[in-house]
Amino acid sequence: MAEPTRRDFLYIATGAAAVVGVGSVAWPLVSQMNPDASTLALASTEVDVSSIAEDSILTVKWRGKPVFVRHRTAKEIQEAQSVATASLIDPQSDQDRVKQSTLAGKARPEWLVVIGVCTHLGCVPLGHQGDYDGWFCPCHGSQYDPSGRVRRGPAPKNLEVPTYAFTADTKLTIG
């Protein structure tokens, strides 16, 4: 095999520069479409829950999405807890869904906090509707129970539970 020539060196160096160059320009072009710093900064929202009467739902906006804060009745909690978890589309116990609803170590299962976006195609479900009196999505007919768990498709998953915490008796911080 012949000695590498100056031409071989230029060939490889130019090719390497082209590969690195394309890669380093392609990534910023893709990344610029992701949420920018100002969008990421809107991370948390404070809610005063004292105005939410039992058996009613407050809708608040968090990161541009609706969040439902539902003040559940004792009957709803009891029913949600007694469902056979394994029979659900997306099995999850009610206790698991409200485990963040605590204040000073005391559970508050009457407060359910879920993102108000149907897990099918993103519509906002309507509260106190459907066969389970939880939520009903008007777009494609998905139904959720008062725990925000999907009970009838096409939605594949339960309503998402955001990160939240009660910082005082009536003060809820989402995000």
Add this chain to the structure above:
Amino acid sequence: MSGPSTYVPKSALGRWFESRLPIGGLIHSSFVVYPTPKNLNYFWAFGGILSLMLVAQIITGVVLAMHYTPEATMAFSSVENIMRNVNYGWLLRYLHANGASMFFFAVYVHIFRGMFYGSYKAPREVLWILGVIIFLLMMATAFMGYVLPWGQMSFWGATVITNLFSALPGIGEPIVTWLWGGYSVDNPTLNRFFALHYLLPFMIVGVVILHVWALHVTGQNNPAGVEVKSVERDTVPFTPYATIKDAFAMVVFLILYSWFVFYVPNYLGDADNYIVANPLVTPAHIVPEWYFLPFYAILRSIPSKLGGVIAMFGSIAILAFLPWLDTSKIRSGRFRPLFQIFFFGFVIAAMGLGYLGSKPPEGAYVIAGRLLSVYYFAYFLVILPLLGLFETPRTLPATIADDVLAKGGSAILAGAAQAPSTKG
């Protein structure tokens, strides 16, 4: 089909220019002396009509962009400002909005024409696939354009359609966030949709040039589906024959277009889109524009999120494979008695899906949607592959000239070669 141009400009300046950039010869060979089959019917006018609509959409769109504000708090009112205050703004916006509908109406006629007369068969497979790409680009452009007025249907249509990508396992959610530029459809989404809505039509122009180029390499198909054997006997020059016929068809088409624009400009739209976008309230009944309804019905027919999304995209992608799914050697449906029945069944199924897409997804509508979706896919995957093996076609005319003469010229031109063809 066409040899090297023999075009020689008449003026000295024209000859000077032609020897430096032979654009006159290109136009002359493509649109003047270009041989077109003698037997083309009015279904062949829709290519020209589509070119006209593309130009009309670009012109009205560019001037609308001079008055529109792509910002979430101002977009809706800037559209109302166009309607009320901009000189002839109402006309330009109604032309553009209804133009999209007319564009899709024409493209569906054009696609069904190709499917009936077998225009996708060899040697026109690449021509056909380029058409499918144009159709996809049109759908993307129309979808993003519908988001720009930032009404309730704009917002929720954008939410539902972008959420289709969340069905992809694992990478779905990051892709949706990336498409939105946030955690919901919002100002960044509107901005990028506007940029892309302005860009895509020019990409369509690019693919249309390739489409016309591919057409001029293979030559046009024709209602008999037999290839041109003699340019002398089987064809007429593009100008004046096809030019005048296309121009007349365009004028008739413009009458229909004008009727919508001037008499029922909002008939094809949705009243909810005159309510400004509200991220906290979903309209009771989300429906896409009419031209997406059949695909929307297929999406809703499948009781699984990922399955529905795959079926919907698959229903469009399957068109690209049509040249290889249809096993029959006969191009034109005129000579395929069984194919005709299944083809018109397909047209009815597609229209039925369109009707069902506008209805709420419950009860009998869901069952009907599933049956028609099954027929839609069976047409491509079962009926066409098998039909070519079992069907006995009618006798083809030997040449295009024979086909024309068999239809009415035989009395005049007695003695001309007659093909034993029956009327299809």
